[in-house]
Amino acid sequence: MEDGTIPDSDITASSAWSDSTEAKHGSTGEGDGAWCPAGAVFPSGSEYLQIDLHKLHFLALVGTQGRHADGHGQEFARSYRLRYSRDGEKWITWKDRWGQDVVSGNENTYDIVLKDLGPPIVARMVRFYPLADRVMSVCLRVELYGCVWDDGLKAYTAPVGHVMQLPGMPVYLNDSTYDGSTEQGMQFGGLGQLCDGVLGGDDFIQTKELRVWPGYDYLGWSREALGQGSVDIEFHFERPRVFHNMQVHSNNRHTQGVRVFSKVECLFKPGILQPWSSPALTLPVPLEDLKDPSSRPISLPLGGQPAQILRCKFYFADRWLLISEISFLSGRKLLFFPLFLTFMTDNTASWTLSEFAAVTPRPGLPVAKDDSSNTAILIGCLVGIILLLLAVIAVILWRQYWKKILGKGSLSSDELRVHLSVPSDNVVINNTHSYSSRYQRIHTFPDDRDHDREGEGEYQEPSALVPHYAEADIVSLQGVSGNNTYAVPALASSSPGADAAPLPELPRQCLIFKEKLGEGQFGEVHLCEIENPQDLPTLEFPFNVRKGRPLLVAVKILRPDASKNARNDFLKEVKILSRLKDPNIIRLLGVCVSSDPLCMVTEYMECGDLNQYLSHRVLLDKTGPSHNTPTISYPALISMASQIASGMKFLSSLNFVHRDLATRNCLVGGERGENGEDRGGERHIKIADFGMSRNLYAGDYYRIQGRAVLPIRWMAWECILMGKFTTASDVWAFGVTLWEMLSICQEQPYCNLTDEQVIDNAGEFFRDQGRQVYLSRPAVCPQGLYELMLSCWNRDCKLRPTFAYIHSFLTEDAMNMV
Template sequence: SEVNRLVESTSVCRYPLGMSGGQIQDEDISASSQWSETTAARYGRLDFEEGDGAWCPEMSVEPDNVKEFLQIDLRSLHFITLVGTQGRHAGGMGNEFAQMYKIKYSRDGSRWISWRNRQGKQVIEGNRNAYDIVLKDLEPPIIARFVRFMPVTDHSMNVCMRVELYGCEWLDGLVSYNAPVGEQMTLPTYPVYLNDSVYDGAIIYSMTEGLGQLTDGVCGLDDFALSHVYNVWPGYDYVGWNNESFPSEYVEIMFEFDRIRNFTTMKVHCNNMFSWHVKTFRQVVCYFRSESDWEATPLTFSPVMDEKNPSARFVTVNLANHMASAIKCQFYFADAWMLFSEITFQSDTAMYNTTLTPPKTGLPPRLPPKNPTHKVDDSNTRILIGCLVAIIFILVAIIVIILWRQVWQKMLEKASRRMLDDELTASLSTQSETFVYNHNQSNTTSEQESNSTYERIFPLGPDYQEPSRLLSKLPEFAQSSEESGSCYQHVNGVPHYAEADIVNLQGVTGSNTYAIPAVTMDLLSGKDVAVEEFPRKLLTFKEKLGEGQFGEVHLCEAEGMQEFMNKEFLFDISEDQPVLVAVKMLRSDANKNARNDFLKEIKIMSRLKDPNIIRLLAVCIYSDPLCMITEYMENGDLNQFLSRHEPEGQLALLSNAPTVSFNNLCYMATQIASGMKYLSSLNFVHRDLATRNCLVGKNYTIKIADFGMSRNLYSGDYYRIQGRAVLPIRWMSWESILLGKFTTASDVWAFGVTLWEILNFCKEQPYSQLTDEQVIENTGEFFRDQKRQIYLPQPVLCPDSLYKIMLSCWRRNTKERPSFQEIHRALLEIQP
């Protein structure tokens, strides 16, 4: 497989850097001017409504604006892959936004560089209204400490901005590389341009004081005439040189860093298509500079040459822990051409600096210890050892304290859970003390609450916090430190993040049921709740169905429910009989964000009206704990229902087991497709479609729900990442697992797995022969699409027509998967 896929994905390097989260301090946000004190730079934080709701410059912005900007100081170099912008909404009082903007950046605070995309365009499309968040990929990404957002208009107008930067810290510490300009290769069919087209330094006869394609995170393909990036020229991913231009037989590249570092390795991604006279370098000679002078003795390294495998690869050069702030390497030709696409360094920051000002960066000095010296006297060795031993003892003590606190917290949590269960039985059976929920009071909750762990992770969904943990399971995305580099893969032009206009509501059970477009949510939740308050005393606790971080789900009997329901609900039960319901209850100690999400979920659920979607019947929101009461089907979930049944046939007759006919299996699958067709028509993304989340009523009626994740019964269906992100990986599409991308197309994938469960009577887990890690590795095979991926096998009862529907749901390309409308129509045709 191609080496460029054997590396860490930059989809991981997309974390918010602190404008919305508050990690970036007010003093690090500045601007060219401000409209008023309440629209100063510090109010330009994405998704914040403080002050007058945004940063606004003093005057209206003119066309070709060159003076108005919002500036962010990240305090250190960062690899920035994504930016987000928003206008000034101010609760409906504002309507200023930037329709276009430019970005300038700097690594040292003195030299500013205008960002351009891979086609050379500077202007970025911004917002179309004052409230939506618009995310834009930076292609290429930038390496900078300072970033400026500069609004652009085609006529004089008032603009305001709220912004966020996404990326991660630039661990290489590289601030520039100087190299000869790349050259043009002429193939029999067309020319191949091997220049560094995104280099941000000076380019005349050589490239000086800049960074470019050798640090943009993109590794070139095996065939250098192709490119990951569309609409660019052949050879775009590589920088290359011909030996005829270098009488000395080597190409010299100098690398300068932010400070003195202890270098362990250098990894150079090289092309090796020897049939076109392109090979990796045969030898590299590196010189090191820690202060002002270059060391006299260089380091020499000769890699093993490979004339059998033409694949591009990383060549790892051992730098033997040399201390340096600059490295100069001479790469010797092994053939006519030498092509590099990426160079990365692994190092530790030196324990001392001999200069207060790092070379050529202008970054704030990192103060050295008193009396710095390159050599440690023998007389100081004992002191050094004593300090290290003391540090070790302190660390051990800290670890013991942390472990003790965790054990103690778990004991308290178990005790509180038991108390909550006892209290719940009483509270559902008796009238609770009246406490009118005041939405305005909830807005005055302390700042400490608002910074709780319930904050939305953006742009990745809250149930997908650490894709790096999954990517590291794939050899294509992670290697040992001896082999890996730091490139990322473009996949069919698909963005590596959840869509910007999606709002995720995390249910009280911890399961992200619906990912809702912001516009749709505004339309649905903008009205009053269309359900009535239900008396708690009429609820009788039966059993706990599940629990999550912020609440619980209980099976209850509701007396007199018919009196509170409108005519749309038909109960096949007399009025004096209790109705079986599910009660989602928010814990009374839930924070402000959880309460707000709960109320939004109530509003949205009250508008979902489809015969195959669980309906919201009533609410209890006039007192704590807040509750929503939904339908519950008497036959439980579809997984348990089918596992208790057998297909019609001789085996069922011998075992005297209850049966379900093939026609009824198709009928249930058709209902699930119908419910998902309704959700997809509203652009809702379920994210966890499976038989465990489908409830069964009389006459094989099916309704889609969202209780599965919260139940201990199904804990084995979810893959847990260090106790944090919980993912139903056996039902998830490859792009959801690897890219964190959830769409209706990924729900279609999950429907195919759900259909497979149904035809197997839920007797086994999908991919039961594979471990969780092997399931993740299999998604890598779907990603590579080299015909080595493993599909779920055709069930015994499944005709070819149904299995074709399943296979169509698992197509690699999301656009080639059928819609739920097409699936529903196909299932109707199959039904007898």
Template sequence: MIYISLLSMRCFQSCVCRYPLGMSGGQILDEDISASSQWSESTAARYGRLDFEEGDGAWCPEITVEPDNLKEFLQIDLRSLHFITLVGTQGRHAGGIGNEFAQMYKIKYSRDGSRWISWKNRQGKQVIEGNRNAYDIVLKDLDPPIIARFVRFMPVTDHSMNVCMRVELYGCEWLDGLVSYNAPAGEQMNSPSYPIYLNDSVYDGAVIYRCGLGQLTDGVCGLDDFTHSHVWPGYDYVGWNNESFPSGYVEIMFEFDRTRNFTTMKVHCNNMFSQHVKAFRQVVCYFRSDLDWEASPLSFSPVVDEKNPSARFVTVNLANHMASAIKCHFYFADAWMLFSEITFQKHSNVTELTLNFIYHHNYLPVPSAEDDPTHKVDDSNTRILIGCLVAIIFILVAIIVIILWRQVWQKMLEKASRRMLDDELTASLSIQSETFTYNHNPNQSGTTSEQESNSTYERIFPLGPDYQEPSRLICKLPEFAQSSEDPGRWTHISAPSTSTAASKSTTTTVVQDGVPHYAEADIVNLQGVTGSNTYAIPAVTMDLLSGKDVAVEEFPRKLLTFKEKLGEGQFGEVHLCEAEGMQEFMNKEFLFDIAEDLPVLVAVKMLRSDANKNARNDFLKEIKIMSRLKDPNIIRLLAVCIYSDPLCMITEYMENGDLNQFLSRHEPEGQLAQLSNAPTVSFNNLCYMATQIASGMKYLSSLNFVHRDLATRNCLVGKKYTIKIADFGMSRNLYSGDYYRIQGRAVLPIRWMSWESILLGKFTTASDMWAFGVTLWEILNYCKEQPYSQLTDEQVIENTGEFFRDQKRQIYLPQPVLCPDSLYKVMLCCWRRNTKERPSFQEIHQALLEIQP
């Protein structure tokens, strides 16, 4: 006998519980697929399988779907409760004959087949965006996920039309056995700034009986600070105030599918005692195995923690009680008690664990007790039967031991290889603080070929347990194999000392995938005021630049008025200022749309007085390089203050701020924006802004400069949607969440970086092209979501390993709702694994000009 713990799965279940449940694979039988009606026998429910072309290619209802008609549905019976996190839909293509699809749909689900519940997202929206053509597969995350046996897809239209559907469900079997809980309604906490709602907003129980499931079983654990959430303050917790409960406790009752043997209950509690919130003081649990409750309850008192405010799981020992229902009284330890997850550990035998393991790894149905009716056993064969069972148990135990040993050993290797990867990244990128902007590469080729992209989702399960760090596999691939003529050709670049102003070694340039990549011994590292290594420029080019005069004038400091601190780094700061009389100091090529007597908004990079000599020299070199960047879509250096300390460089700044904040305050044109009176940006203007970014990057690539941090936060917006690319977004605390810190030293924008930049430390125009694709994705999403928001930073890095191995398991950013297929194909071209196959910025700029309406 062993214990099965579900805790490790529950809080991360939404991320990893994404197996296809059998519509496309055939595990779901035809008899378990039904529909409200069918157009013909060849469009029956059994043909509604995702990515199948049997029959006439899909399920099609008998009549045309009307806007107010929600009677048509495709129903799937999973035979047992499942935790469903993702759905996929597709229209009827039938080899080009069909062109019917559902542009929108709703989902209803049931756990018992009698009571049906309408799914809605965490904002209360029920309608899900569907397909835009008959052949592409559109995947939608269910947030919150659902726990159900029966699921119905119900097409929705805003006008009369014919629809057909092919569908798939993704998730895994619900092993908890919990079918409902009954708890008092959560309450509202009043704070000085805003109200904090602690209600169970996704609870799907009936209003009268309150028999359902909700946030206590949605797989999401609340943060230490319960006021922080991606929806509203307090959203992830259900909370109660002791003044509402004269008895001093909150009663929660849990109903299970059958009688089980329970070992422990784990309750995720908030303990932010500074806000009068603590974990429960005592819990008293009653058990019901048949119809009656046991007379003697179980009592447990955890240790009250008034030193550590972190949220935590409190484990309650249930002493192997047999029960089909558990009723617990949680006693208050302070004014408030907040729970976000409750999970149970059950006692089970080896056979059940093994069969569940086989199910999850081979997608086979798990036999239950109901499938094996009771039958009599011949007494004469009892000894033989017992011997066979013992032998089977020994074999299963051996299998489990081998599996567990393999997992432990694999985790040890994974931790060790991750440490190696951190060391490689830190050494490869040679970054000690917080920023990096342009990398000048004079020999880089600017043209690449464009090929057709593959499907976005080849495999749904994102991060398998057999992940190996790609750094171990590099030498096995022909692309990165060592050359017999040059044994060190693919070796990682080493980190130079930042105190060296320039290294003029003649080490050979490393070339991979046809894209030149400079060894650190060849380059000059410039110390930017907002951090470290703002530039990485070949020493030869720096020598050529140093012989030229700086074409910028000295600006009087007294004419600068401080407005706002934009950011800071190790050696300096970036300020937003107003400059009076700037027009008198500028070249004729600058045209300000501001009267001469009005101040100009500028960004001022200022070197701190305590900066060392090397930082000072690098600052002056940065001025020389910035003075030579002259393009309508690149931020320009306007003037300097270098005759006295502190040294300053004055650059353009746009009145609408950065593109990320600008778009996040706007909505797409449509009825929703009209109802909310929100400012809008049209699709045409989105394309116009993206085209300008491509134009600016085309100019940088023509000079063989590599930006290394292209994102909407580094693009500034002026009048009439004018865009200029900048470089100081990294220094702003506002975007600290966009950067991943390696061993407390280097910070990287990993969600925008190509796989070769993360794993190999390679920064080229091709890696800038990858970042441009992510930036384009941000724009089409109106910057409402961080790239790969469903993945942790570590999972993002692991996903780059999938790109490296190229086994069709990598996850791409999904197609935005407002993004046409032609524009999404542009993004996919930017994210091609082979750097030589990614387009040039000249090609991308031309493609966007053709797409732009």
């Protein structure tokens, strides 16, 4: 805390003796150098010092010290209690391996006392309660040592462990450090020995810790006592992840009736309110070395399954099943270098190098107890070098910027041209997650070439230079669903579509509610149905819907209590979207603006979004369909991609920038003939903008310091680092979208990278030193088509292909590739 890694604003207390002893001087050097509660501390210990880490951390060490104050202070805490919370509501008292909850503190004011937490803590908030054997004044300084809990596991549910009766010795195989609740033989809502980083040995009677009971290192179950042939364990994670591997450390002392499980069946649930996957993933365990009594890690491939909750059945192979540790390899795994990125991008708690070296960097391996400082020195040198390089880069960029401003040199069109301003308003999606209600806004002003058009645009704000491919001023619209998809040019009277006829006013009673698609700060998006659309004389009947059938529509509704600015943005969005008329763009059909709430009605496609459509299909093999799973062919995928390219070609011709092109923002319908018949395989694709408002895709957006949300896995490097959104950045996103389609939407782009690593990869594109990571070629993708993707991800945005070229390539060349 002294170096400011944990800021003073994240340290609070129940009370303070004076301003100089408040919990706010950890990094400033001011005050009396310690926290002192307002009154004397009683043996019960009700005063506390609290640290908020903002995200889950793995804590393995704590340090305390008294108030020395250059010899003037004489207050210290002889003991204390620790309480922690993972959600800020439920508080848990830490206990050591023998059930003791009082931690020995200081014997004087100046010595630092370090306490190795055994078991370690996984928590977001920590409280220190100083204790005293009599009424007395105390003061306290504290320090935490740990790392971000990147595993993301916040709780697991499992049956209570059993007692094995050996001759003259009971072996207790219970989860003694579990910090959740226990009812009717089940433990739930907590974490314990299955994720404490300690691996049990070959002989489960012998333990790694001294002075504990036999069997302490394992959680074990008896087939007979459990009354069933499997042990069911459920794992709950903070947010959805893509799971590649599960590693289970199991005992195999077969001479005492203990064997490795015979197989595992896993079910996956994408979210709390989502259904379980079906069928279950069955993973048989080969038992070749049955005569070897050694404990062993069992590695189980999970196939890149996305989930927030996993339920696994471990089947008995003998009378007893003993497990010491379970860990997961998922798409959110954190490596060392992104930890450094956290120092730069995140204002929440992270760790100094000496603190990081003092604990186990990844739970799931045996806890390291090595006091050597060589690792800390090596890491410190590496980070020092990286900091120096970043400082040099910053100086170079700064000099180039001022050269441009002062006219002393020409700045490349690839350099910084557009600035981002981050709004502070938030959006609540399904009342559970906080996301930004808009993307960062792009502001531009006309250069000398645009002076003759001054005053014709709808919006102007001088803030930065116009990108070289922009022909008009750009504004960003605040969508009622919380997203801000299109950055659009301010259309002059001579622009295409400027004389579009006003949209018809639709009667509200014709809209039949079907389901809620999403929600934003200023409004909601509903899926509705118009039963007899042909009976509405003011409605321009969509050409792809057969007469006599109901028409699916998406209705964006602005809340009646929305601000004046939100209403103006809503009406501006209506005005501009009414001009977008293309076969591959979702069309705005009508409005309800005669009274509140204001509504806009757009098309919706009967097959939903492209991501869900493809993820439930498999690629059509030459051998034919199997397992009754819906299939899709390579030509059908190319046809869909060419339709998306066609729609984007239309948008780019108007200088519209979508900024969120992805399969989740493309809708799928059936291609129909003149009489409305379904032609089968080929599907009609239209580009939309509903993705961000849907909780289903919340994991596709990266939240910056709790405010802005960005689809960074689809964004070009200049968007991430410079806030520069252009048609060329839409081309980059199209390359990622094409990769999604040819991967049949089975995983997120860069699923093996964390969000922080994706941002770091954007930095590698900027540095252009050959270390940037590209999406790999999908198995079904021909080399020529993959080269098109790579050209979309060219560092130089001027060298990326145009949508006209992409559309031509997909319609003429890609169909003939094998």
